[in-house]
Amino acid sequence: MPLTPELHAHFVHILRSQIGPITKGRIFVALAEDAGIRLGSGRQNGKTATVAAFAKSLRLNPRTVRWWLRALRDLADDSELLDAVEREMLPIKTALRLKRSREKDALCTVTDEDRAVAAATWGVTCSDLRDFLPQLHGEAHLIYTDLPYTKDALPLCGELARLSKPALTPGGTLALMTRLPMRDVLNVMCPWLPHWATIAYICHGRDAAHFWPTGLWSFWKPIYLFGHRKDGLVGDVVFSAGKEKSLHPHQQDVPGHRTIISRLTLPTDLVVDPACGSGTSGEATLREGRRFLGNDIKPENARISRARLAALTGRAVGGDVELGARRGNTAHPMSRRVRTRAPQALSS
Numbered sequence: 071m072p073l074t075p076e077l078h079a080h081f082v083h084i085l086r087s088q089i090g091p092i093t094k095g096r097i098f099v100a101l102a103e104d105a106g107i108r109l110g111s112g113r114q115n116g117k118t119a120t121v122a123a124f125a126k127s128l129r130l131n132p133r134t135v136r137w138w139l140r141a142l143r144d145l146a147d148d149s150e151l152l153d154a155v156e157r158e159m160l161p162i163k164t165a166l167r168l169k170r171s172r173e174k175d176a177l178c179t180v181t182d183e184d185r186a187v188a189a190a191t192w193g194v195t196c197s198d199l200r201d202f203l204p205q206l207h208g209e210a211h212l213i214y215t216d217l218p219y220t221k222d223a224l225p226l227c228g229e230l231a232r233l234s235k236p237a238l239t240p241g242g243t244l245a246l247m248t249r250l251p252m253r254d255v256l257n258v259m260c261p262w263l264p265h266w267a268t269i270a271y272i273c274h275g276r277d278a279a280h281f282w283p284t285g286l287w288s289f290w291k292p293i294y295l296f297g298h299r300k301d302g303l304v305g306d307v308v309f310s311a312g313k314e315k316s317l318h319p320h321q322q323d324v325p326g327h328r329t330i331i332s333r334l335t336l337p338t339d340l341v342v343d344p345a346c347g348s349g350t351s352g353e354a355t356l357r358e359g360r361r362f363l364g365n366d367i368k369p370e371n372a373r374i375s376r377a378r379l380a381a382l383t384g385r386a387v388g389g390d391v392e393l394g395a396r397r398g399n400t401a402h403p404m405s406r407r408v409r410t411r412a413p414q415a416l417s418s
Contacts (some may be wrong), residue, residue, distance in 0.1 A: 089157035092145075095138030101128070138161045145169060177336060184337040184359030189383035192356060194364040196372035200229055202365040206237035210363075211339035213238060214331065214351055216247040216322065224250060228258035230344070231296060235262050237342070243334055244296040247271065255294060263296035271310045271326065293330065304333050316406035322347075327354035335360050349375030353382055 089097075102109050107119050121139065122132035141162045145152045148169055154160040160168075173236040179233065195202060203213075213234045217223050234244045244263055248255060256265055271291040285378070293308075311325035327350055331341060337359040346364035352375055355362040366372045379385075 089237045090158055091138050091162060092142055092152060092156040094164065095142040096391065098125070098128075098135055098138060099142075106348070114210040126408050141165065148172075174334070178332070180337045180359035185356070187361050188340055188356045188361050192352060192362040192364075192379050192383065192385075194346065194349070194352065194366070194372055194375045194379065196367070196369050197365060198224075198367050199365060200233065200362055202231035202344050203230075203342075204235050206342065206363075208236065208239055210234075210342040211242050211341055212235050212245060212331065212360075213242070213334045213344065214245040214247075214334070214341060215343050215345045215346055216351075219249045221250070221254075223248075224254055224258055227255055228262070231259035231262035234296075238386060239300045241300075243300065243331070245269075245293050246296070247291055247293045247336060249288060249291055252294075253349055259296060265294060265296050266299045267295040267306060269305075269330065270298075270307050271297065271330075272307060274310060295334075300334060303340060309332075322350040323351055324354050324357070327351055329397070332357055333357050342360075345369050346375050348377040352379050356382060 099109070102119075102124055107124060109119065109121055109124065119127075121135055125132040125135040141155050144166055145155065150168055151160065151165045155162055155165045199215075213230075215230070217230065219228055227248070227250070230246065231244065238244065246255070246259070251287075252268075259265070269292070271293055273289055273291065308326055308329050311323040331351075331354050335341060335358075338361060340352070340361045340363065341355040343362070343364045346352055346366050348371060350365060352362045352364050356379065364372075364375055364379075366375065
């Protein structure tokens, strides 16, 4: 591509003028328009050129030009960062990282409205999980449970994976906390859902479990994640806050489970626990501003969970959970209206 005198004059102006990257990017785009060149893949008919080819014709570094154009495009709706890049107070890469971080924080921030929705829409049923999960049709963003650790529970793990596949949303995750051997768990669950990560749930010394066949004390529990990998980074270590056994011999701690749920879901997502026991997962879910639907095969456990969540939310025991899309989306056509007293917003 020949360098005309006019383009050469613009090129000298770009290099010598005291202007920032944003203005340089705008000048670059204007030069292409003045020359009648469409910046694209270079494979179309007519005057089409890649960014690299046109940048080289102006004797500019293509990589630098791409950063100008990326900042111009991705920071267009953030005048603060755009101005900081133009004044060269922030490198473009740092500004883009800050913008992504702000967007993620805004998406993950739990509001009082989110907690009020969660408080108004929880539900706990009593049934076998093989009867409970088929009622969900692609509505659960996270299915999170803790099944018995005995070997006779292995077939149930396989059933859990099989029934969770149609119950999850397209990007949903199944999370199973268990101390059963990893090889056995993956063998029965992976035919239905792909295993993409394992979270280490670190227990305090007094919470350690002794495995007689191996002669080992176990100071952690694995949480196997199946389904679809989450966008961004998810930490794979969570620390337990210690024993909480006031309601049930197998009760878990709330703070650790809040961490897990917040990492794997967004506010107002639907979290389902088909074996919720005393309702620890339910309390953790509601405190994080997510909707909760629980179930347990034992009537006594279901009663404890209902009473616990009712005390937390100030809502009448019972009622239906509203199954629907997350915040900002239209409701699922099979949504059920919630029968409830006026809920109170949950404190964090």
